[in-house]
Amino acid sequence: MSDEVLIELRDDQTLWLTINREKQRNAINAQVLEGLSQGLDQAMANPDIRAVVLTGAGAKAFCAGGDLQSNSPFSVDYSSPYAGAAQLFRKAKQTTVPLIARVNGACLAGGMGLLSMCDLAVAVRTASFGLPEVKVGMFPAQVLSLLQHQIPRRSLNELCLLGDTITAEMAYDIGLVNGVTDNLDDELNGILARLSERSPAAIRRGLYTLKKMEAMPFEEAISFAETQVALFALTEDAKEGVRAFQEKRKPVWTGK
Structure with a gap:
């Protein structure tokens, strides 16, 4: 297990995946992709896990995208039809545990892909968002596969073609995040608490x-x-939900 992604089970039901490259602004490399993929596998293998939180180390960056400081930041194995980030996005699409992005700072380029593969997202008010690939002669093609379904087309075009960053409030206005807050963990814990009360099977x-x-x-x-x-x-949860409603009590979920 790479130490570039920290995998931690909290409260016996929430799996935290923390990109642990604070000095590199939590930029993506092969080890990060592998660590995140392993984390999703772990979440799917354990029925007691109710949510996965994805975040970055420190307070400055959620993920600044691909690691441009590496010798060949855009290199791929051309003999393989499947690229690493694309494979991670595919796995996220098949994951049936809620993925929550905890955006603690800058969310740029490939970081927007990680954000987009999550089902819910909360951001600290000082976070920034952007797709700056055009500034280095590239284009956020893989990110578009997810992002195009989440925000209005004009907003998407502006992010891709101009490459400028937007504020957390602007990200909220276009539907990129579910909430913007000064206290990120309070907001996140509220979501986790509500999820824990809902039917796991549903x-x-x-x-x-x-x-x-x-x-x-x-x-x-x-x-x-x-x-x-x-x-x-x-499902047992559906039958229990109806009984609990009729008996005016809280349901006791089995997750089956």
């Missing part, structure tokens, strides 16, 4: 449904939804 199957339906045309999506509703109703 969240797992719900995330699966959300991610599958995203790219479907309407008729395919509605047909898929019909089958999923029937499966939701068969």
